[in-house]
Amino acid sequence: MKDQEFFDRVESVRKKLYAIAYPYFNSESMAVDAVDEAIYKGYLKKKQLKQPQFFETWLVRILMNVCNTKYKHYKKQVGIEELPEDASPSEIENLPLKEALMKLPEKYRQVILLKFFGGYTIVEIAELTECPQGTVATRMRKALGLLRMELEEEEVA
Amino acid sequence: MNRWDELNQMMNEVKAMPEMMEMPVVTKRVKKRVWRHRALVSVRNLAIACVVLVGGLSIGVNTSKSFADSIKNIPLIGRLVEAVDFSESYQEAINKEYLTKIGKVAHTKVGDVVLSYAMADDKNMVLFFDGDWKKKGYCLFIDSLTDADTGKEIEHGTASADVPYLSEKEIENTTIQAGVSWREYHKNVAISFSIRDKEAQKEVAENVKMTFSNRDKLPAKEYVINKKFEINGLRYQINKVTMYPLSTEVEVKYLDEDDLEFSRTVDMEFTLSDGKKTVGKHYLTSCAYFADGDDKSTHKEYLDGGYYWSKKKLKLGLKYVMQLPESRREVTLDLNNNTLYDEHGLLKDFKVKHNGKKVVITTNKPLWDEIYNSDPFGYVRDAKTGETSWITAELTSGEIQEPREYQYIYEIKELSMDENGLVHFVRNYPEYIVHPKWSMEIDTQK
Numbered sequence: 001m002k003d004q005e006f007f008d009r010v011e012s013v014r015k016k017l018y019a020i021a022y023p024y025f026n027s028e029s030m031a032v033d034a035v036d037e038a039i040y041k042g043y044l045k046k047k048q049l050k051q052p053q054f055f056e057t058w059l060v061r062i063l064m065n066v067c068n069t070k071y072k073h074y075k076k077q078v079g080i081e082e083l084p085e086d087a088s089p090s091e092i093e094n095l096p097l098k099e100a101l102m103k104l105p106e107k108y109r110q111v112i113l114l115k116f117f118g119g120y121t122i123v124e125i126a127e128l129t130e131c132p133q134g135t136v137a138t139r140m141r142k143a144l145g146l147l148r149m150e151l152e153e154e155e156v157a
Numbered sequence: 158m159n160r161w162d163e164l165n166q167m168m169n170e171v172k173a174m175p176e177m178m179e180m181p182v183v184t185k186r187v188k189k190r191v192w193r194h195r196a197l198v199s200v201r202n203l204a205i206a207c208v209v210l211v212g213g214l215s216i217g218v219n220t221s222k223s224f225a226d227s228i229k230n231i232p233l234i235g236r237l238v239e240a241v242d243f244s245e246s247y248q249e250a251i252n253k254e255y256l257t258k259i260g261k262v263a264h265t266k267v268g269d270v271v272l273s274y275a276m277a278d279d280k281n282m283v284l285f286f287d288g289d290w291k292k293k294g295y296c297l298f299i300d301s302l303t304d305a306d307t308g309k310e311i312e313h314g315t316a317s318a319d320v321p322y323l324s325e326k327e328i329e330n331t332t333i334q335a336g337v338s339w340r341e342y343h344k345n346v347a348i349s350f351s352i353r354d355k356e357a358q359k360e361v362a363e364n365v366k367m368t369f370s371n372r373d374k375l376p377a378k379e380y381v382i383n384k385k386f387e388i389n390g391l392r393y394q395i396n397k398v399t400m401y402p403l404s405t406e407v408e409v410k411y412l413d414e415d416d417l418e419f420s421r422t423v424d425m426e427f428t429l430s431d432g433k434k435t436v437g438k439h440y441l442t443s444c445a446y447f448a449d450g451d452d453k454s455t456h457k458e459y460l461d462g463g464y465y466w467s468k469k470k471l472k473l474g475l476k477y478v479m480q481l482p483e484s485r486r487e488v489t490l491d492l493n494n495n496t497l498y499d500e501h502g503l504l505k506d507f508k509v510k511h512n513g514k515k516v517v518i519t520t521n522k523p524l525w526d527e528i529y530n531s532d533p534f535g536y537v538r539d540a541k542t543g544e545t546s547w548i549t550a551e552l553t554s555g556e557i558q559e560p561r562e563y564q565y566i567y568e569i570k571e572l573s574m575d576e577n578g579l580v581h582f583v584r585n586y587p588e589y590i591v592h593p594k595w596s597m598e599i600d601t602q603k
Contacts (some may be wrong), residue, residue, distance in 0.1 A: 002573070003547060004573075007184050010183070014180065014183065015178075018171060018175075019172075022170070023167060023171070028175050028177075032175060032177045032178060034594070035183075036183070036186055036190070043187055046192045073308050074305075074310055075307055077308070096163065097160055097164060098163075117167075147160055
């Protein structure tokens with residue numbers, strides 16, 4: 001993939017990348033930093049992408065990895081404690097959504113961000129996270145349950 | 158406000174993209190970073206190629222079978238100084254015991270590695286390793302550095318540390334030096350390194366980790382200069398000189414370069430002299446381009462000597478300035494008749510051939526190669542959009558005889574060719590190399 005094609009493709013997904021990265025840190029500069037890092041890593045590895053039609057999936061995966069790595073350092077710095085997977089909604093119900101999202105277990109937070117900020121369907125999230133659709137749907141239900149957000153069954157599926 | 162309202166509000170917030178996410182800005186930032194990455198890779202490759210790069214040092218420390226027995230095996234500072242050909246500033250720093258004794262041992266598959274000493278300032282760190290090396294020809298690569306206090310990865314540039322070639326002697330243990338450039342001082346550092354067998358081209362030990370502490374940071378000394386000068390009609394201003402214990406930073410503003418896509422000043426190099434000895438560019442820090450800020454007209458040059466070097470008055474000199482007028486920047490490669498030309502006509506210093514997927518551009522070793530180690534053309538410009546993209550050439554040099562030929566081989570697939578078979582290059586190398594007789598005195602006692 002030539003440079004120009006790479007950056008053209010980046011341009012078409014950059015809003016989505018920023019939207020996914022932002023809620024990790026609730027910080028404009030940190031989100032920009034994470035997106036930069038993902039594009040930079042993608043650029044260096046662009047020769048490894050054999051099928052350009054999967055560019056978006058590939059770059060979003062890189063971004064998720066970057067965000068997760070950065071978030072691990074970030075939560076240590078600011079003292080965020082993630083909830084265990086079997087936590088109850090009462091543990092975060094009084095927190096603003098921004099903070100509650102940050103406390104969600106990583107795999108729950110991931111599906112929420114991809115669905116609502118990335119605009120992906122469950123099928124697409126399953127591809128992005130390389131998980132079965134059923135697993136993604138279960139995580140989505142649990143995440144929404146923890147946040148006390150109800151969705152119609154067909155919306156989850 | 159319920160959870161859905163909060164979610165909608167958050168989604169609206171992220172719809173407003175910051176200016177930093179505008180595509181030209183993103184592209185520029187990422188390209189700059191890629192460029193820096195490639196510069197660092199070049200440094201690393203160069204380090205592999207040269208047995209002696211950072212310091213070129215070799216000392217037999219002792220004949221102990223294992224360094225892990227005790228840190229008493231760490232060479233004495235005196236022996237380090239005697240045996241190692243450091244830069245002037247480093248030698249003085251070592252003489253004055255600016256070094257911190259570390260003595261941390263890591264057990265690896267190829268023997269124990271001891272981090273004996275470390276010394277650092279705001280821009281550099283030098284690490285001295287001793288190893289019970291069982292085989293000659295290993296390199297030590299620093300893979301990552303982390304600030305042990307914050308847990309954050311430290312952005313850095315490194316040159317590998319090579320075990321020197323010691324075929325004539327049965328020396329089992331050697332001290333090697335690894336240079337690191339970084340943006341700011343870190344006292345407590347976690348390091349991860351690997352050891353590579355150069356001949357076999359593979360890692361023989363990976364993910365070797367240790368944590369150590371540098372001494373407390375010493376303050377920098379800043380001298381505000383605000384001195385203007387002009388070369389070939391281009392104006393410059395030296396804003397300030399900052400001296401650290403081991404290195405010196407010169408901040409220069411290019412006063413006539415603000416609105417250009419590519420600066421007309423290709424490079425400049427300063428020197429620092431105490432009257433007897435002169436030091437020049439700090440190899441690693443300058444290569445890493447760590448100081449580049451958002452303001453592209455302000456440049457920081459790094460010199461290989463800090464205030465530990467000399468307490469005398471020092472003379473800051475300008476060794477050379479390399480310039481390239483805008484009219485010489487755009488070069489066309491015509492593959493129909495294998496020629497290169499710019500606005501002023503044919504570039505006669507080059508011969509061009511193209512062979513299958515390769516374009517071979519040959520030149521005799523030109524003056525600019527002496528001091529500016531770079532491909533002659535670094536970008537191609539798309540004829541329709543005007544956008545530039547990065548290109549690199551494979552360099553092969555001829556026999557060591559004069560005139561020496563250099564061949565730069567570009568891959569056709571990387572070159573954007575227009576419908577007429579023309580490739581529009583952006584030139585890297587300078588047209589003018591000026592050696593101005595300019596200097597000024599810096600009183601380091603102030």
